[in-house]
Amino acid sequence: xxxxxxxxxxxxxxxxxxxxxxGLIGLLVRRNIIFVLMAVEIMLNAAGLAFVxxxxxxxxxxxxxxxxxxxxxxxxxxxxxxxxxxxxxREFNQLDADAACRMWG
Amino acid sequence: xxxxxxxxxxxxxFGSALLAVAGGWCSRRVLTVVGxxxxxxxxxxxxxxxxxxxxxxxxxxxxGQTLWTWMGVSGFAPTIGFHLDALSLVxxxxxxxxxxxxxxxxxxxxxxxxxxxxFFAYMNLFVASxxxxxxxxxxxxxxxxxxxxxxxxYLLIGFWYREPVxxxxxxxxxxxxxxxxxxxxxxxxxxxxxxxxxNIQDLLQRAASQWSVGSGLAIAAAALLLGGAVGKSAQxxxxxxxxxxxxxxxxxxxxxxxxxxxxAGVYLIARMQGLYNLAPSVQTAVAVVGxxxxxxxxxxxxxxxxxxxxxxxxxxxxxxxxFLALGVGAWTGAIFHFMTHAFFKALLFLSAGAVILSLxxxxxxxxxxxxxxxxxxxxxxxxxxxxSLAGLPLITAGFYSKDGILLDVWASPLGGPWLWAAGMLGAxxxxxxxxxxxxxxxxxxxxxxxxxxxxxAMTLPLVLLAGLSLVAGYVELPKLLxxxxxxxxxxxxxxxxxxxxxxxxxxxxxxxLFTMVVALLGISIAYLLFLLRPGLATAVAGTGWxxxxxxxxxxxxxxxxxxxxxxxxxxxxxxxxxQDDLIDQVYRYVAWLCRLLYGxxxxxQTGQVRWYAAVLATGSIAMIxxxxxx
Numbered sequence: 001x002x003x004x005x006x007x008x009x010x011x012x013x014x015x016x017x018x019x020x021x022x023g024l025i026g027l028l029v030r031r032n033i034i035f036v037l038m039a040v041e042i043m044l045n046a047a048g049l050a051f052v053x054x055x056x057x058x059x060x061x062x063x064x065x066x067x068x069x070x071x072x073x074x075x076x077x078x079x080x081x082x083x084x085x086x087x088x089x090r091e092f093n094q095l096d097a098d099a100a101c102r103m104w105g
Numbered sequence: 106x107x108x109x110x111x112x113x114x115x116x117x118x119f120g121s122a123l124l125a126v127a128g129g130w131c132s133r134r135v136l137t138v139v140g141x142x143x144x145x146x147x148x149x150x151x152x153x154x155x156x157x158x159x160x161x162x163x164x165x166x167x168x169g170q171t172l173w174t175w176m177g178v179s180g181f182a183p184t185i186g187f188h189l190d191a192l193s194l195v196x197x198x199x200x201x202x203x204x205x206x207x208x209x210x211x212x213x214x215x216x217x218x219x220x221x222x223x224f225f226a227y228m229n230l231f232v233a234s235x236x237x238x239x240x241x242x243x244x245x246x247x248x249x250x251x252x253x254x255x256x257x258x259y260l261l262i263g264f265w266y267r268e269p270v271x272x273x274x275x276x277x278x279x280x281x282x283x284x285x286x287x288x289x290x291x292x293x294x295x296x297x298x299x300x301x302x303x304n305i306q307d308l309l310q311r312a313a314s315q316w317s318v319g320s321g322l323a324i325a326a327a328a329l330l331l332g333g334a335v336g337k338s339a340q341x342x343x344x345x346x347x348x349x350x351x352x353x354x355x356x357x358x359x360x361x362x363x364x365x366x367x368x369a370g371v372y373l374i375a376r377m378q379g380l381y382n383l384a385p386s387v388q389t390a391v392a393v394v395g396x397x398x399x400x401x402x403x404x405x406x407x408x409x410x411x412x413x414x415x416x417x418x419x420x421x422x423x424x425x426x427x428f429l430a431l432g433v434g435a436w437t438g439a440i441f442h443f444m445t446h447a448f449f450k451a452l453l454f455l456s457a458g459a460v461i462l463s464l465x466x467x468x469x470x471x472x473x474x475x476x477x478x479x480x481x482x483x484x485x486x487x488x489x490x491x492x493s494l495a496g497l498p499l500i501t502a503g504f505y506s507k508d509g510i511l512l513d514v515w516a517s518p519l520g521g522p523w524l525w526a527a528g529m530l531g532a533x534x535x536x537x538x539x540x541x542x543x544x545x546x547x548x549x550x551x552x553x554x555x556x557x558x559x560x561x562a563m564t565l566p567l568v569l570l571a572g573l574s575l576v577a578g579y580v581e582l583p584k585l586l587x588x589x590x591x592x593x594x595x596x597x598x599x600x601x602x603x604x605x606x607x608x609x610x611x612x613x614x615x616x617x618l619f620t621m622v623v624a625l626l627g628i629s630i631a632y633l634l635f636l637l638r639p640g641l642a643t644a645v646a647g648t649g650w651x652x653x654x655x656x657x658x659x660x661x662x663x664x665x666x667x668x669x670x671x672x673x674x675x676x677x678x679x680x681x682x683x684q685d686d687l688i689d690q691v692y693r694y695v696a697w698l699c700r701l702l703y704g705x706x707x708x709x710q711t712g713q714v715r716w717y718a719a720v721l722a723t724g725s726i727a728m729i730x731x732x733x734x735x
Contacts, residue, residue, distance in 0.1 A: 028719050036715070101712030 012053030019046035033088060033097045037081045044074045106157040109150050110170050110187050113197060114236035116147040117204075121229035128222040140225030141208045144232055148201035155198055158189060159595075166190055166598035169242060183303055188242035190599045195440055196239040196372055199447045202573075203364040204232045206566035210455050211356040213562035214462065218354075220264065227264070228360065231257035235365040239372055244293050244303040247376075251289070251337070251369060255282050258366050261357040262350045274352035281346040285336015289373075292329030295322070309379035316383050323383035330377055331387055331394075338370030338424050341398040345664050347421055348405075351413040355458030358413060362420040363451035368443050371427045375436055378600060389519065392432020396527040399425030401662055403534030407541070408646075408658045411468045412457050415542055418661075419494065420450060422531060426510055429528060433520035435513035437596040442510055444592075445502035445577050449493035452570035456487040459559040459567070460546065467553055470542060475551035482564045484547045489571040491543045495536035495628060498621040499586070502578030507532060508620045512583065515616055516608045529623055536627020537634075544635040585613060 019042055026039030048070040055063015085095070092099045120143025128136055158168060171186035189197075208228060215224050234253025241247035263275030297303055299322055300311045316323045334340070339347035347367065351358055361367060374381065374391060381388045399422045406418035423446050430439035460476060460483050461468060477484045493503035511528050514520040559567075581592035593602045634642045645651040657663060709720075 024722055028715055028722070031715075097714050100714070 007053065007056045009053060009057045012056075013050060016046045016050040016053065019043075019049065031096045031098055033085055033095045036097055037078065037085065040081075041074060041078070044070055044077075106153055107168050107189070108170065110154050110168070110189055110240070111172055112150045113147050113154065113201070114187075114233050114240060116143045116150065116233075117229040117236070118233035119143065121226050121233060124222055124226035124229065128226065131222075133216075133221060136222050136225060137212050140229060141205070141212060143229055144201065144205045144208045147232070147236070148205045151197050151201045154189070155194055158194060162191060162595065162598055171242075175245070180301065181297070181303075183243045183245040185246060186242040187240040188305065189240065191595045191597075192372075192375060192440065192599050193239050195444060195596070196368075197236060199444050200232065200235055200239065200364045203447050203451050203570075204228075204360060206570055207356050207359050207364070207451060207455065210359075210458075210563050210566040211354075213560050214356055214458060215354065224261075224264065224354070227257055227260045228357070231261065231360060231365055235369070238369055241305075243305060244296070244308070247305075247373075248289065248293060251333075251373075252286065254337070254366050254369060255279065255286060258282070258350070258361055261361075262353040264353050264357065268352075271352040274346075274349040278346040278350045281343050282336045285333045285343055285370075288329045288331075288336070289333025292326050292333065295326050295329065299326075305376060309377070312380055312383060318383050319385060320383065323380065324387055327377075327380050327384035327387040328390070330373060330380070331391060334370030334373045335394065336370070337373075338367050338428070339421050340370070340394050340424060340428055341401065342664070344398060344402065344421050345661065345668065348414050348417045348661060351411070351417055355413070355454060355461060358417070359451045359454035359458070362416070362454060363447040367420060367424055368427075368447070371424065371431065371439055371443055374428075374431045375440060375600070378436055381431075385519070388432055388434070390432070392429050392514075392519065392524055395425045395428025395430075395432055396524050396531075397425075398422065399429065399531040400527055400534070403531050403538065404658045405661050406538040407534060408655045410470060412461070412470050412473075412542065412546065413454070413468060415470070415538060416450070416453055416457060419453075419535070419538065420446075422535065423450070423494070426507065426528065426531065429514060429524060430510040433514050433517040433524065435510060435517060436600040437593050437602050438506070438510045438513050440596060441581055441592055442506040445493065445506040445574070448570055448577055449490045449501075449503055449574040452486060452490035452567065452574055453494065455563070455570065456483050456490060456567055459483045459563050460487075463555050463558060464553050465556050470545045472553050473546045474549045474553075475547070476555070477547040479551070479555045480547075480558065482559065482567060486567040486571040487547065488543055489574050491539040493574040494539045496532055496620065496624040497628070498624060500575060502574050502576070504620075504624065505578035505581060505583070508583060508617065509581065511620055512608070512613070512616055515612075529619070532620065533623050533627045533630075536624050537631045540628045540631035541635045544631060548636055549639075583613075583617065585610070585617060 023039045023041075023043035023046060026042065027036055030036055030039060048067040051063040051066040051070070053063070055061065055066070088100065089095060120139055123139055123143075124136065128139070131139070168189040169186065170189075171184045173185055175183045175185050208225075211224065211228065215221055218224065231254065234250045234257055236250070238247055238250030238254060241250060259275045259279040262278050263272045265271050266275075293303065296308060296312075300308055300315065302308050302311065312323065312326075336343045350361060353361075381391070402418045402421035402425060406415050406422065409415045409418060423442070427439040427442050427446075430436075430442060460473065460480060463476075463480060463483075464473060467473065489501070493501040495501075496504040496507045498504050511525060511532070514528050515522070515525045579587075579589065582589040596602065646655045660666065
């Protein structure tokens with residue numbers, strides 16, 4: 001109780017926002033699909049951090065519970081994502097995400 | 106006995122249905138039995154009913170039979186019901202007798218045709234429709250029969266449908282009569298809207314009590330019904346379909362001309378007589394239409410080369426007589442002429458059909474010639490028919506009916522010398538063209554070898570009809586020649602019989618003699634022109650004026666060309682102009698707009714995941730900004 005109260009809300013959220021923004025930038029500017037995946041992971045972690053901070057602020061366990069969900073989600077996402085990356089590499093012999101733009105009509 | 110009335114139209118109808126549904130498994134013999142037997146049964150029932158009815162006609166002049174209510178929609182409840190009075194009795198008897206003889210004739214005429222079953226199915230339906238028409242007690246059921254007759258004429262005129270020309274003739278008949286039918290339908294709507302019933306007797310009563318003589322509504326209704334009658338009966342200006350209707354088999358022509366289709370209009374006007382009494386101007390129009398048609402068609406009949414077309418124009422002209430009689434108020438005279446005309450016109454068509462069959466489908470009268478000795482039965486029956494048509498005095502039925510009409514036209518206040526003169530001129534033309542056929546076809550030298558000769562099934566109806574054409578007139582004789590009035594006495598129970606006392610005996614004798622002289626004069630002219638001096642007619646046709654006139658007559662006064670210019674071509678022109686539909690343009694712009702929007706939107710769908718993510722992020726930020734800052 002006492003330790004969580006000392007966790008500063010403002011800095012925590014700032015850090016989460018910064019991390020989220022970095023992840024977003026990474027998502028938008030990297031073409032290598034593995035880096036895109038990593039950027040998504042960063043964004044997920046940023047969101048998790050925001051949950052934890054918020055949970056600490058109000059002294060509720062919900063934030064931590066949500067973070068566990070986010071971790072599970074991230075693990076699932078990574079397994080599916082890596083499988084997609086493997087298929088992608090087989091198909092195109094490269095990892096450039098833009099190479100998959102078959103949908104222009 | 107009278108309760109059997111419903112069987113009269115029902116028997117041929119069932120015959121037709123049976124032939125249509127089950128006829129495929131039957132042999133020709135069974136088909137013949139069903140096809141002819143149903144009409145024969147109908148005739149027997151009609152005879153029994155008629156016999157029973159005639160015994161009590163003067164005490165009880167109307168018999169009604171309602172089978173069931175057709176439909177009931179808020180006050181509109183037409184029945185399937187039949188109405189028997191002297192008028193429908195005469196029509197019914199003539200239709201069944203003549204139809205039966207034509208059916209018997211057809212069993213031999215059509216024996217080699219692959220469409221034997223189809224033919225009898227249509228013919229039975231034709232007879233059933235016509236009987237429904239004349240027996241109906243309300244105008245809606247009458248209209249059902251009316252349309253049934255139109256349908257059957259279409260089916261039968263185009264019976265040999267493999268020839269495109271026949272199909273066109275059938276369509277022409279259908280479309281032209283449809284114009285009249287549309288007028289009739291509008292007339293029925295008008296009558297129902299104003300008088301709130303379609304039952305003929307109620308309708309006439311209400312009209313007489315609610316409308317004054319010459320009121321606008323009565324005139325409109327009578328004129329619309331006249332439109333329908335003009336279409337079905339092939340009168341001016343809708344007469345163009347009948348000559349082309351010769352495309353069907355000859356028994357069909359006989360049926361259409363003698364017993365069914367074309368007399369429907371005459372019957373309609375006679376039946377709606379009460380309405381025409383309220384609209385004297387329309388009644389005069391009926392007489393004028395009849396007189397004009399009579400002359401125009403008579404002239405056209407003079408110059409045709411196809412034997413059936415001569416007879417077709419002759420029918421148009423004789424129906425013109427009936428209209429003339431209706432128009433001057435000689436209601437019974439019109440029905441009398443209908444009866445005799447049914448006999449001799451059926452006779453002429455069937456006889457001509459036998460000639461055509463014997464000469465292997467030769468229709469041109471100038472290719473016939475000299476058949477007098479080769480086909481004696483055809484010759485004598487044809488002569489009887491032609492004499493009756495021409496009105497050969499004293500011995501033929503046609504003389505008495507035509508003379509009756511001419512007397513009435515002279516004496517009636519609605520008639521007068523002008524209409525009488527038109528009728529007289531028509532009688533002269535009739536005598537000339539009918540004996541032109543006799544002399545050209547049966548006299549002179551032979552031009553085509555005769556093939557098969559008609560057998561018993563064909564000659565028997567011919568002989569019977571010839572007998573009827575001779576004796577049918579004796580039921581109604583003018584005052585000076587026997588003074589027999591059986592027919593008028595019968596019809597007096599439904600229709601007023603006008604007797605003209607203003608006619609002095611001297612005038613009467615003069616008119617009678619005049620009619621006789623005109624008929625004999627016509628026959629003599631035909632003898633002179635077509636047997637004695639055949640060069641004379643060709644010489645007249647060779648001169649400039651004569652040639653132009655005979656060409657004009659040959660083409661039926663150019664009505665076909667006129668209608669082609671007036672209606673067909675403008676219609677085709679409009680269709681061509683509008684072939685890329687004007688209204689389509691609107692929808693074309695709608696389609697163009699959709700394409701434009703699609704062109705703009707499809708650029709967003711690039712397939713680039715990072716671009717999607719950027720858009721998503723931008724959108725989210727924008728949404729959040731809106732939520733936070735507003």
